[in-house]
Amino acid sequence: MIFLLEVKRKDNESFESLIRRFTKKTIQSGKILQAKKVRFFTKNKTKRALKDSALRRNKISSKMDYLKRIGKLEEVGFKKSKKKF
Numbered sequence: 459m460i461f462l463l464e465v466k467r468k469d470n471e472s473f474e475s476l477i478r479r480f481t482k483k484t485i486q487s488g489k490i491l492q493a494k495k496v497r498f499f500t501k502n503k504t505k506r507a508l509k510d511s512a513l514r515r516n517k518i519s520s521k522m523d524y525l526k527r528i529g530k531l532e533e534v535g536f537k538k539s540k541k542k543f
Contacts, residue, residue, distance in 0.1 A: 463487060 484490055499525045503511075525531035 463489065 463480070463516065464482055465483060467476050522531065
């Protein structure tokens with residue numbers, strides 16, 4: 459559903475009051491809330507993508523374990539941590 463919002467300037471109305479009326483109408487219509495929902499919506503991963511990421515994690519962790527066992531990798535420097543960017 460496409461819904462356009464239109465606000466026309468009244469006689470002797472200042473620009474600030476026109477903007478204030480427009481802002482009030484957009485908030486009341488719920489278009490800002492709907493736009494935010496669409497913007498931050500993330501799709502669920504498919505089963506294939508979940509399997510691929512799990513296989514990748516297992517492969518990396520087994521390689522890290524192997525390198526730790528043969529002494530090529532120190533355990534102190536590689537802790538599992540989640541970084542937020």
